[in-house]
Amino acid sequence: MTLRAPRTVATLAALAALGLTACGSDAEEPAGSDATGTDGADGTDGTTEDAAASAPAEGDGTVTLYSGRNEDLVQPVLDAFTDETGIEVEVRYADTAAMAAQILEEGDNSPAEAFLAQDAGALGAVAKEGRLLELPQETLDLVPETYRSQDGDWVGLTGRARVLVYNKDAVAEDELPSSVQELTEDEWAGRVGIAPTNASFQSFVTAMRVQEGDETARQWLTDMAANDPQVREKNGIIVADVDSGAIDTGLVNHYYLYELAEEQGVPAEELSAALHFFPDGDTGALVNISGIGLVDEQPDGEAQALVDYLLSEAGQTYFVENTHEYPMVEGVEPDASLPPLDSLDVPDIDLNDLDDLQTTIEMISEAGLL
Known part of the structure; x- marks a missing residue:
């Protein structure tokens, strides 16, 4: 029942x-x-x-x-x-x-x-x-x-791995950012989809606080809010909009790309959207559960x-x-079709340290993203 x-x-x-x-x-x-x-x-x-x-x-x-x-x-x-x-x-x-x-x-x-x-x-x-x-x-x-x-x-x-989903026609591989910190730059203005009410986004911001400190996380949120982010309610919507070309990129979890491929009845590699796994232990490569x-x-x-x-x-x-x-x-x-979990260059973050979500939500709200 x-x-x-x-x-x-x-x-x-x-x-x-x-x-x-x-x-x-x-x-x-x-x-x-x-x-x-x-x-x-x-x-x-x-x-x-x-x-x-x-x-x-x-x-x-x-x-x-x-x-x-x-x-x-x-x-x-x-x-x-x-x-x-x-x-x-x-x-x-x-x-x-x-x-x-x-x-x-x-x-x-x-x-x-x-x-x-x-x-x-x-x-x-x-x-x-x-x-x-x-x-x-x-x-x-x-x-x-x-x-x-x-x-x-x-x-x-x-x-579940955090990734940047991108439209292959809009962003060349050599243009992909090496860190989520780059997404606040002028080059990415109006081009990045985010879902601030989503648990995965909130955990990612909490991870940034743990890895980089509260001030860095607060500044990133403020700068992202000022960079014309394309706010969506859900990760799946971001991936669909990236695939259609409505958005160039978006911060999501990896599996939504495969969901879209199944909905369209095509292999994931035939979509216009593709996944970018951030390198070098960047916060954007967080693997949550x-x-x-x-x-x-x-x-x-x-x-x-x-x-x-x-x-x-x-x-x-x-x-x-x-x-x-x-x-x-x-x-x-x-x-x-996924890279092995142990091959991902994930940030050195203890998932047990992601339990202060209240402060994270307050930061997201103060930045004007909620």
Whole structure:
């Protein structure tokens, strides 16, 4: 059964009202593939899927999930979990920030048993308030340390790389910037699409604060706002506008390009849009995660079974094949058209440090981008 949360909780208002010091995510657009790799199959390595299939007898047969990921994207894998385990998933869908805010507002009365978030910052915000449980070590060990909580209370499910999408007819490869800092220069005036309400953009700005300092991030936002940015509501819209030639470039997550290719029924390389991965550890090359944490006590183990299934071969393969995000577990290969995750020159940023989203949102708003 699916419960829908009202979408009237604005990211900024929700965070400010609750005094959150971190969180982030706007609604994620459906992915034919935020959005924004991994493969899906019925196979298992005999560990995580075995755990997922064994719901304790004392359970009520349901898991209440608060999801900041889009229904079109995740409902099929949740249905597969139900088919595999017999455990029903009752889902409340809204943007990630709203879901995080609601969990904190509801406190001990929250019906949420698991929180599926679009980025690490939102999970960190909820965890900071003591609302997430420590996960079993065997679950944590499935995911590299880089992509899980240092306190063990959330774990990454998929990896998503920040990129510059560009129109190949409008921007030559030798003209591509080596850093996001260059995008505030006159050369790029009116040519860059951004989605300031999107969780991925907010996490990217938070990462810039962590890597470069608040003053650099604040100046970048101010300069970007003065450079006639092409503001869009969602990453998918930016990619479509770049492909059509309405915008020359845009800051997005990598997988939206593949979503557009699937919508048009063509290989990604035949699109007019292409991806530029920033080099040299630039903040624009941040690899964030979508992830999950358990909320409060879990006496029946059914929510843990959901986590285990999403990290199983079947769950991870689903994400690879349907979202083109990077898988988090060994033995599941990413989309062959993507550069290997370990080949990306990512910034040296701990995802656990992205939990101060409130300040980031205030900066974005002060710059006039919200």
